[in-house]
Amino acid sequence: MTATTIERRPVLTIDDLSVVYDVEQPVTAVKGASFELSAGEILGLAGESGCGKTTLAYAVNRLHKPPARIASGQIVFHDADGSDVDLLTLGHDELRAFRWSKLSMVFQGAMNALNPVTSIRTQLEDVLLTHRPELGKKERRERAADVLRRVGVDPVRLRSYPHELSGGMRQRVMIAMAMILEPQVMIMDEPTTALDVVVQRDILREIVRLRDELGFAVIFITHDLPLLLEISDRIAVMLRGEIVELGDAATMYRSPRHEYTKKLLASFPSLSGSRGSFIRTGIDREDAS
Ligand SMILES: Nc1ncnc2c1ncn2[C@@H]1O[C@H](COP(=O)(O)OP(=O)(O)O)[C@@H](O)[C@H]1O
Ligand SMILES: [Mg+2]
Structure with a gap:
């Protein structure tokens, strides 16, 4: 090595x-x-x-x-x-x-920290809405799909709710969320x-x-x-x-x-x-x- x-x-x-x-x-x-x-x-x-x-x-x-x-x-x-x-x-x-x-953080037990009543798309896009208000709707959508793809989750999952995803997938979503602003x-x-x-x-x-x-x-x-x-x-x-x-x-x-x-x-x-x-x-x- x-x-x-x-x-x-x-x-x-x-x-x-x-x-x-x-x-x-x-x-x-x-x-x-x-x-x-x-x-x-x-x-x-x-x-x-x-x-x-x-x-x-x-x-x-x-x-x-x-x-x-x-x-x-x-x-x-x-x-x-x-x-x-x-x-x-x-x-x-x-x-x-x-x-x-x-600087972002993925918390211990984070996969259970996703909001159960909001779609993955909304949760990812909310981070962008708060921190990148200058982005238009189309750009926000694209970024959310892109970051999900990067962590190995099919963007079709943007429409899903947390309970519809496996633990591993939810954890990937949390990592996507931590990455979305490119810290x-x-x-x-x-x-x-x-x-x-x-x-x-x-x-x-x-x-x-x-x-x-x-x-x-x-x-x-x-x-x-x-x-x-x-x-x-x-x-x-x-x-x-x-x-x-x-x-x-x-x-x-x-x-x-x-x-x-x-x-x-x-x-x-x-x-x-x-x-x-x-x-x-x-x-x-x-x-x-
Ligand atoms: N809310 C708290 N009040 C008092 N002591 C705490 C609290 N949270 C953690 N501690 C103390 O801090 C130590 C370290 O905890 P923690 O940082 O969670 O450890 P680790 O993440 O390595 O398991 C614990 O052993 C405990 O003594
Ligand atoms: Mg600990």
């Missing part, structure tokens, strides 16, 4: 981020997390349930709500247009404009955990292919480390709120440094063979710029 080299321009810098739940016995769910996400990179975030992955994802999006509070740190988005945006200082309206269009970063929190293994693999393959094609960066969150080894360029391992190891996926697989990473790897006996290469297609590239 050749080493994965990705474009080194950072798109997101997280520095010393701490998130506290201000409850009776305050919990610091994220402790001084620091990492950089490069443009076009797939960064895996691994760690067992309860270690703080979702809390981190919400904070990066500024979607956290009380009792969660960002206690320290900086989150800076480096826009492809050259400007730097300090996410923690954005006002409500700026944040609204920013979310989905620059530079997508955060995906356990996007395929609820799906069966075959559907999960299909969707992961699609995400990697879309990344190759469109060049967005992904923070991919799951407790499933073997899965991350297959699709990620780099992996961050989280333990009780702290990122304890961060490195190139192939290197981490060959020679994990932290005891916890070793333990995680050892707990998956199926990892004795080679790292699956069937999902990672075309990402061993020289330079994406």
Whole structure:
């Protein structure tokens, strides 16, 4: 296997981020997390349930709500247009404009978050109506069909309602929705955990292919480390709120440094063979710029 080299321009810098739940016995769910996400990179975030992955994802999006509070740190988005945006200082309206269009999120359990009484077309077009009001009706229709096609769903499904779709298809629709404004970063929190293994693999393959094609960066969150080894360029391992190891996926697989990473790897006996290469297609590239 050749080493994965990705474009080194950072798109997101997280520095010393701490998130506290201000409850009776305050919990610091994220402790001084620091990492950089490069443009076009797939960064895996691994760690067992309860270690703080979702809390981190919400904070990066500024979607956290009380009792969660960002206690320290900086989150800076480096826009492809050259400007730097300090996410923690954005006002409500700026944040609204920013979310989905620059940085979007696929939530844990998202496939159950679609509105049951509205068609897929309406839900996709509503994002465009809100964020791209300048588009005409025809363009909106075309974009909705196009983004659905990209995630592998026949545009005939635009007329469907969520309950008429399989879980895998609903999850693809959620990914389409997160992609429709062409964000530079997508955060995906356990996007395929609820799906069966075959559907999960299909969707992961699609995400990697879309990344190759469109060049967005992904923070991919799951407790499933073997899965991350297959699709990620780099992996961050989280333990009780702290990122304890961060490195190139192939290197981490060959020679994990932290005891916890070793333990995680050892707990998956199926990892004795080679790292699956069937999902990672075309990402061993020289330079994406
Ligand atoms: N609403 C809440 N109130 C208090 N503590 C919380 C709340 N949500 C999460 N936590 C704490 O934050 C920790 C991390 O949770 P979470 O970010 O959901 O972990 P993960 O996504 O890795 O499973 C939990 O172990 C829990 O202690
Ligand atoms: Mg979670």
